Amino acid sequence: MTMEDKREPKRRNPAKTQARILDAAFELFSSQGYARTGMREVAERADVATSLVVRYFGTKAALFEQALVRAIYERGFFVRSKPNFGERMAALVVGDEEARIPAMMVLAIADLESREIAQKITRDVVLKSLADWLGPPDAQNRALHMLTLMNGFTIQTRHLRTGDVPPESVRWLARSLQAIVDEENAPVN
Template sequence: MATTPTSRTSAETKARIVLVAQDVFSTKGYSHAGLREIAAKAEVAASLVIKYFGTKAKLFEEALVAAIQPAQHFQQDRTKLGEAIVAAVLDPQSRMQSPAMIALALGDAESREIVERIVREQIVDPMASWLGSEDARVRAINILAMTMGFSIFHRNMDQSLSESERWNSGQCFARSLQDLVDRA
């Protein structure tokens, strides 16, 4: 069935709103982000944001789910997970907003509930299933916690690191992650 120009425009507009929301939520946090600000940055009317998402909470949820892409890592060779995560974090071209969105949302009860549920459903449970051992859930939680810290540091605070230090940090982190994956 062919898509009409209107529905294509609607899908593109909705996708643009989600991208802008990811930027705003990952820099300002949930409690300081506003639907009007997101609408203005997406160059749409605030009423359109409400039409598509209903509430800020629903927009945040959709933006967070879209920002989390762990399934691609669980389709790969198990021996390469550490390297794959480090490459994604250190690639300046990759949109890596979920760690900041998660961290900045924890101070608000509504967004914290969303984060806890989405992280469990989209990251921890699939990763634990992929790891497949008795302690898989604990290992998945540790991989997530370590990746959050590594991501936040390297995406926001590593300006003083040389390329060599950055590379060595990535190698050390990749080995640590891989150790958690390989512990079966």
């Protein structure tokens, strides 16, 4: 009997495999967009068969949606403390790793199918969670203002940038975001 014969069969762990697929999908969708990312490419990055990606997620649209929602919840942006939130969020938006969620959302705009998914996630997950986290007064509008600032800043600094992001621009974003957070303490007219 050889060593090959004595080797135990490799046990599958569906949860870990799905997580690996979602991580690969998120990495690709956030760096090159929906239209330029294929199921085969995701499978290769996750080191699984394409048929397994299809089995777990069905369609590219479902994979995109699940990868995006998982990334949002996994990073828990809106469970952080409110003091100094603007500074922390501005640093994340200009940082390499954490800006991938807004980048994925922005890149989704280019394709009708992914844009509809991004709109749904923005409405049902991001804005709702952000408004709940912000609290009154006027939580929905404040959430929209905050998201608009972050998305606009992401587009400018990630996709239209002509050089390094000036530190004064990062400080402006931090102050602007913090002012939105701090509105909960402002007197109501």
